[in-house]
Amino acid sequence: MGLLHIPGKKMNPRAAPYILLVISAVQGFRYSELEQHVNSKQEEYVEALREWVAIESDSSNVLKRPDLHHMMEKAAQKLRLMGGMVELVDIGQQELPDGQTLALPKVVTAQFGSDPNKRTVCIYGHVDVQPAKMDDGWATDPYNLTDINGNLYGRGASDNKAPVLAWIHAVEAYQALHMELPVNVKFIIEGMEETGSNGLEDMIVAQRDIFFSDVDYIIISDCGWLSRRPALTYGTRGNCYFFAEIEGPKQDLHSGVYGGTVIEPMTDLIGILDTLIDPNGKILIPGIREAVAPLSDEEWKMYQDIQFDLENYKNKIGVDQLMYNSKVDLLAHMWRYPTVSIHGIQGAFSDHGTKTVIPAKVVAKFSIRQVPNMDPAVVKKQVTDYLHLVFSKRKSPNKLKVTMVIGAKPWLADTQDPVFEAGKAAIKRVFNVDPDLIREGATIPIARTFQDVTGKSIIMMPIGGFDDGLHSQNEKMSRYNYIEGTKYFIAYLHEVSLIKKTSV
Template sequence: MEEAGSLGLEKLLEEKKQCFFSDVDYIVISDNLWLSKKKPALTYGTRGNACFFVEVEGGDKDLHSGTFGGIIHEPLTDLVALLDSLVDPTGHIQIPGIYDSVAALTEEERKLYESIEYDLEEHKNNSGVKKFLYSTKEEILLHLWRYPSLSIHGIEGAFHEPGIKTVIPAKVTGKFSIRQVPYMDLAVVKQQVEEHLKNVFSKRNSPNKLKVSMPLGAKPWVADVNDPLYKAARRAIKTVFGEDPDFIRDGSTIPIARLFQTITQKRVIMFPIGAADAGEHSQNEKISRYNYIEGTKVFAAFFLEISKLRGQLHETSSPETKN
């Protein structure tokens, strides 16, 4: 159900949480990867995802550019201007207020980035691009994990097949998303996007109709790396791999982490065992024998560490639900 948005899951958990989770102490999710091929990691945060449609509609039918080009307000021209207003060439989102709720970077958090094992050139080669927006490991990871980003994904309704077709589409829909981070409120983000696009559109004095919607919104999630559960996981990794893990975030969205934590009020930890080259969601997704065998060992060690901390974990208050 994950790829379809896990429709109905939240309602089911709300109705049956006592049934499903009555005898569950902690929730462990292993749905992501290390940042490197060899060094283990623990994930303590993910970005959310707010998906938007911006629709511009002119007349009731497509028109020929030879007959109408130059005398009408073309919907696609309006849409291109709207999409262009969203993000600048440096990746900075141009929607007013969008960064207001982003938490300031603490010195403790910044230090977590210094020791992370990350091959910038390898990541660049895997992407197939020649240059990133940032040149240092720290800046890249900060903008991938703890700062919001905006990506434009496509335009529906415009001619997109090979060759030339001199049509003026009557209605076009731009699709983009914002990967929001902790403390950004989905309702506020939606309002900021709508107000920005309406403001840009109004300055064009176009008679076309504008419609902005947010069909999908998933909230971000962040955990406390000093939580006893994370300390137990760290010791388990040290036992099996002989080194401390990287503490990383994930630029993607794993909605069930926030969902399970909010509804059940149980502790949630993300404990990946797959390496960076596992190719998640690709045609050749895999887990290596090394990761499978060592991952089995580390989970056994983790259960042992949890048993040692059982009393302490129960005495500590339930996890705070963060935005």
């Protein structure tokens, strides 16, 4: 089975017991029956997704909180009907900006099987969604799943309702055919991922020696493929998000009356923002680039082998030119080098029309996607010290305040871990190709939380397409990815069962 080794890499000895078991146990897996069952249930699966998408579980809108509670209850009920040991775990209250509190949606946990002789996998997912409305530019009602040419359009279809359902369907398939689950399966499903997973870390810490005590591997499917080739994800970048506030006059001023007489906060702000990054993408903050390990020859070879088309990428996002012209350079700067992005300026005039105002206070919002070897606490000091130094050179009477509001760490896994070998084998069985091993440029903080708190091996197993439009208009999940993804998860439960309990 050639899929069990990455060219140019030495085989991790932990993978050897897995390989021997694969050779001895493949014949006992009744995959074709499970595959046929999934094919026969396609319309039921689509209808289940339609019901979930119809619930406006927008975690950012407090007015939608009843819908979010309903969504959690619906997920719990689905798992109860399958015979799982289900709990709705109270994770407390959310404090709103006006000082009021609101109940956080309960976290759904479920367990199927508790055989101590079997591996135990824990599936993480979320069922809250980003805001969506027709006025945003949707071609279809975002909360009415619409099938167009094999694509299932709807908010949350890909992020993350279809992947969660696919895992549930995988367990259901074994049950429907009266096949014993090859591993114990646990679920942890939350409802606040899109707004920062409020309360979840405390719950994970509290459950570390209870719910997670017998878990061997934690699986996250909250990401997507890079191309049309299936992928396994082994790393994400972190995120340090900053507010840079400059305050001047006690109130907004008329530019015709006061322009030219005051030193304007907006001018100061634009001036210091311009010193963060140069036109070629080079971060100018001292110490940031120096903390990053250089791209190794092994990584270069891995990136070179990944299926990725620069022209398709440009067409997808609608640009004529990218920052880098080679696939390896682009992927490296997307995944394993830090970047600075400026997101907006609060306090600046942004409505239609004209307004001749000098804002008294403006707040820039920018982020630095960080990578392994970078520490958020160090990045905070580097950015704060640098901006104050740059600002001091302007000799402005205005006041600067720099605040880091998010300090999420990056996550990186060992691709030689047996859990990845099992993933490659499952992809080979279902899609008949070897997967790309990719990293994710975005931040999925829960992966690092699971890693740090539980000490378990983490793997990301996406089934979403590269063109699903997550967080955007016309989000979709292709019927193909949804159905074949369910088969892939079925196969994975078998493959991971082949890892000996004594091998780690």
